[in-house]
Amino acid sequence: MNGPRAALLPGGRLHLQHGPIDLVIGARGPASEVEAAYAQATARFETVLGALVEELPLLRQPLGTTRPLPRGTVARRMVEAVWPHRAVFITPMAAVAGAVADEILAALVRGRTLAKGYVNNGGDIALHLAAGEHFRAGIVPDESVPVPAGFATIDAASPVRGIATSGWRGRSLSRGIADSATVLAANAAMADAAATMVANAVDADHPAVQRLPARDVRDDSDLGDIPVTVAVGSLPPEAIARALGAGAGEARRLRAAGLIEGAALSLAGVWRLEGGDASLLREAG
Amino acid sequence: MSDDIALSPADREAGVVRCDACPVLCRIRPGRPGACDRYANEDGRLVRVDPLVLLARPETAKVAFVEGSEAWQGELGRGDGAFVTGIGATTTYPDYKPAPFIVATERDGVDTVTVVTEGIFSYCGVKVKIDTDRYLGPEQAAVRAGGEQVGHVTTAEYGSQMLSLGGVRHLTGGSKKEGNVTCETLLALCNREAVELTVEGGATVTIQAAAAPIVNGQREERMRVGCGSAAIGMFAPQWHGHVDEVIVVDDHITGVLSEHQGGRFLDMRPSGIRVRGRKSTPGRYFQVAEPGMGWGGTDLADPLAIVERIDPKTAWPGLRLLFVSTTGEHSAWFELDAALRPVPADMPAAVRATVERIAENCEPALCTVLFMAGAGGSLRAGVTENPVRLTRSVASTLTRVTLGGAPAYVWPGGGITVMVDVARMPDRAFGYVPTPALVAPIEFTLPRADYAALGGYASRAVRLEDILRSERVRLEGGR
Numbered sequence: 001m002n003g004p005r006a007a008l009l010p011g012g013r014l015h016l017q018h019g020p021i022d023l024v025i026g027a028r029g030p031a032s033e034v035e036a037a038y039a040q041a042t043a044r045f046e047t048v049l050g051a052l053v054e055e056l057p058l059l060r061q062p063l064g065t066t067r068p069l070p071r072g073t074v075a076r077r078m079v080e081a082v083w084p085h086r087a088v089f090i091t092p093m094a095a096v097a098g099a100v101a102d103e104i105l106a107a108l109v110r111g112r113t114l115a116k117g118y119v120n121n122g123g124d125i126a127l128h129l130a131a132g133e134h135f136r137a138g139i140v141p142d143e144s145v146p147v148p149a150g151f152a153t154i155d156a157a158s159p160v161r162g163i164a165t166s167g168w169r170g171r172s173l174s175r176g177i178a179d180s181a182t183v184l185a186a187n188a189a190m191a192d193a194a195a196t197m198v199a200n201a202v203d204a205d206h207p208a209v210q211r212l213p214a215r216d217v218r219d220d221s222d223l224g225d226i227p228v229t230v231a232v233g234s235l236p237p238e239a240i241a242r243a244l245g246a247g248a249g250e251a252r253r254l255r256a257a258g259l260i261e262g263a264a265l266s267l268a269g270v271w272r273l274e275g276g277d278a279s280l281l282r283e284a285g
Numbered sequence: 286m287s288d289d290i291a292l293s294p295a296d297r298e299a300g301v302v303r304c305d306a307c308p309v310l311c312r313i314r315p316g317r318p319g320a321c322d323r324y325a326n327e328d329g330r331l332v333r334v335d336p337l338v339l340l341a342r343p344e345t346a347k348v349a350f351v352e353g354s355e356a357w358q359g360e361l362g363r364g365d366g367a368f369v370t371g372i373g374a375t376t377t378y379p380d381y382k383p384a385p386f387i388v389a390t391e392r393d394g395v396d397t398v399t400v401v402t403e404g405i406f407s408y409c410g411v412k413v414k415i416d417t418d419r420y421l422g423p424e425q426a427a428v429r430a431g432g433e434q435v436g437h438v439t440t441a442e443y444g445s446q447m448l449s450l451g452g453v454r455h456l457t458g459g460s461k462k463e464g465n466v467t468c469e470t471l472l473a474l475c476n477r478e479a480v481e482l483t484v485e486g487g488a489t490v491t492i493q494a495a496a497a498p499i500v501n502g503q504r505e506e507r508m509r510v511g512c513g514s515a516a517i518g519m520f521a522p523q524w525h526g527h528v529d530e531v532i533v534v535d536d537h538i539t540g541v542l543s544e545h546q547g548g549r550f551l552d553m554r555p556s557g558i559r560v561r562g563r564k565s566t567p568g569r570y571f572q573v574a575e576p577g578m579g580w581g582g583t584d585l586a587d588p589l590a591i592v593e594r595i596d597p598k599t600a601w602p603g604l605r606l607l608f609v610s611t612t613g614e615h616s617a618w619f620e621l622d623a624a625l626r627p628v629p630a631d632m633p634a635a636v637r638a639t640v641e642r643i644a645e646n647c648e649p650a651l652c653t654v655l656f657m658a659g660a661g662g663s664l665r666a667g668v669t670e671n672p673v674r675l676t677r678s679v680a681s682t683l684t685r686v687t688l689g690g691a692p693a694y695v696w697p698g699g700g701i702t703v704m705v706d707v708a709r710m711p712d713r714a715f716g717y718v719p720t721p722a723l724v725a726p727i728e729f730t731l732p733r734a735d736y737a738a739l740g741g742y743a744s745r746a747v748r749l750e751d752i753l754r755s756e757r758v759r760l761e762g763g764r
Binding site: 002007008009011012018019020049050053056218 | 311
């Protein structure tokens with residue numbers, strides 16, 4: 001069995017990998033601080049996957065009326081993030097990527113003086129921004145076209161410290177048809193859970209949309225027999241508008257509930273923004 | 286836990302595998318990846334998606350290899366015909382964790398352990414031997430790539446010009462651009478790609494490991510047979526009777542047959558032809574011209590320019606004179622007229638044959654690239670808990686060091702400073718990190734008991750067969 005691994009990537013970034021977790025970590029500040037921060041993040045990373053796996057059966061259970069009480073700090077972040085969404089089918093796994101990013105970011109910045117830091121866990125990003133700093137993230141809705149189609153700029157003054165993107169092409173399965181649903185929230189775990197919700201809501205019943213039971217798509221999926229999207233063919237403009245409208249409605253609901261700060265949805269090249277502060281999300285053009 | 290991991294008989298029947306690469310223990314059906322996309326089920330077998338490189342031991346017959354086919358697996362599965370290299374092993378950095386692969390394999394009846402890792406070498410460079418007498422530039426001259434200094438010209442060797450490139454002062458001691466260009470240059474050379482370099486006050490040279498050098502656009506075909514004096518010694522008996530004087534033009538040591546020990550031995554009559562330069566010993570002259578791209582590494586286009594004077598008291602009309610370079614690439618035949626002036630003439634066939642023989646005795650000119658690096662503290666820590674014991678074990682040759690399966694020369698003295706011929710390493714063996722530093726595979730092989738004794742992570746050792754089962758491997762014949 002392979003243990004956790006750490007490597008430096010171009011641009012002075014740190015890469016931590018263990019099993020399915022790939023973190024790309026960046027920090028800006030005095031070199032000694034960055035080095036110490038990377039050491040802290042690497043040390044914390046050692047036990048993350050092992051602790052999650054120990055509680056996996058619990059974390060794969062759909063939420064009911066009793067709030068689960070896991071032992072691990074990452075698992076607790078996951079439950080915290082998904083608990084507000086318990087009215088629909090959701091498991092704590094919906095926030096696993098964001099929760100890991102938050103946990104490692106916390107270890108990265110603890111006691112350190114950094115202008116900026118981020119932990120990118122496969123698109124779910126936890127941020128640290130000192131006063132006056134900002135963070136710019138590109139959104140790539142389609143992996144086969146690896147060029148950002150949209151950007152999100154986060155200013156230190158905004159409450160956003162987490163970005164997550166969900167979509168039917170991503171590693172996680174989606175019930176919706178969004179190419180991308182990018183959510184900005186107070187932390188990465190909240191953004192992760194909400195992005196799943198919003199992406200699921202971007203939906204339209206159309207013969208061009210093909211679905212399969214989740215268990216037929218990926219072994220060990222926590223979604224069981226729930227149909228998930230496996231292909232989206234050409235959609236008429238009204239279906240695109242309807243699907244994006246449904247997603248925007250969900251985003252608006254989550255924003256009103258104080259769970260997210262904003263969202264950007266894309267489907268077939270059409271973008272829909274939902275957010276009070278228009279500067280948070282911009283289209284590339 | 287074992288109940289959770291066990292696959293049902295139906296799963297096994299369907300070719301499902303349980304990945305044990307990480308604690309997630311994914312259950313993977315044929316043709317699908319695990320949650321990480323790094324491991325996959327290929328026809329009921331768990332494979333790693335990045336290939337590890339496996340070297341067929343040179344003494345093993347080369348196995349025709351198609352990745353994923355059954356033919357090779359039976360062959361290598363015995364575990365003694367293959368050597369796992371560090372390529373694709375990935376590295377831990379800093380290396381405070383055990384190296385990614387510690388392979389236990391039985392060899393010659395001794396249970397050996399090979400610690401396989403990719404090391405990050407901040408202290409590294411290449412020594413380049415360029416088989417040419419052409420003048421590349423003065424010793425200590427700066428060698429540049431893309432305008433940045435990446436090394437210097439160092440002490441010339443017999444028939445070869447030498448460059449020393451890279452090293453920590455160019456990688457990290459200069460500007461960021463200098464570091465990056467140096468890293469790119471080293472990476473390309475180590476991966477056997479061609480690189481164009483310019484020598485300050487000298488030539489532009491294209492070098493590539495195991496390929497002929499190209500000096501100022503001209504491909505060097507042959508390495509000289511020897512210095513001018515050595516050429517005289519080698520061919521004197523063959524010239525005897527066909528010539529009255531031979532001058533082997535060489536920038537280092539020009540030889541003059543009749544004055545040379547080789548000619549004296551044949552009782553040759555002194556010719557009275559005096560060449561320029563500084564006389565070393567009889568028939569051997571230094572500095573006959575300036576170094577350059579002409580005859581024998583000099584700047585001469587006309588060999589007669591080497592002649593200082595012709596002594597009328599000693600020379601005679603009709604004297605037959607051969608000029609030849611140390612590679613046989615240049616040659617000319619003259620006869621003295623009544624006024625003792627050299628006049629070009631047709632070279633007799635017997636003499637032509639000796640010129641051709643000089644060329645025939647030259648080896649093909651090559652560039653040789655030796656990667657030289659020091660295995661630092663953190664790399665050694667990945668191998669053993671007590672790093673200095675590894676150093677001592679290597680120094681006492683108990684531990685064999687290889688890079689990508691190629692044998693490494695370990696410098697005596699402190700530390701683990703190694704040199705290896707990149708031409709013997711598998712393709713694409715080198716990588717880099719933006720430090721900047723090169724990433725190279727390195728393997729330490731020693732008996733298992735000794736490994737445990739020096740504080741190694743013996744409990745982490747996996748059997749070669751298990752590596753073969755779980756990793757996607759690329760097989761290369763040993764070079």
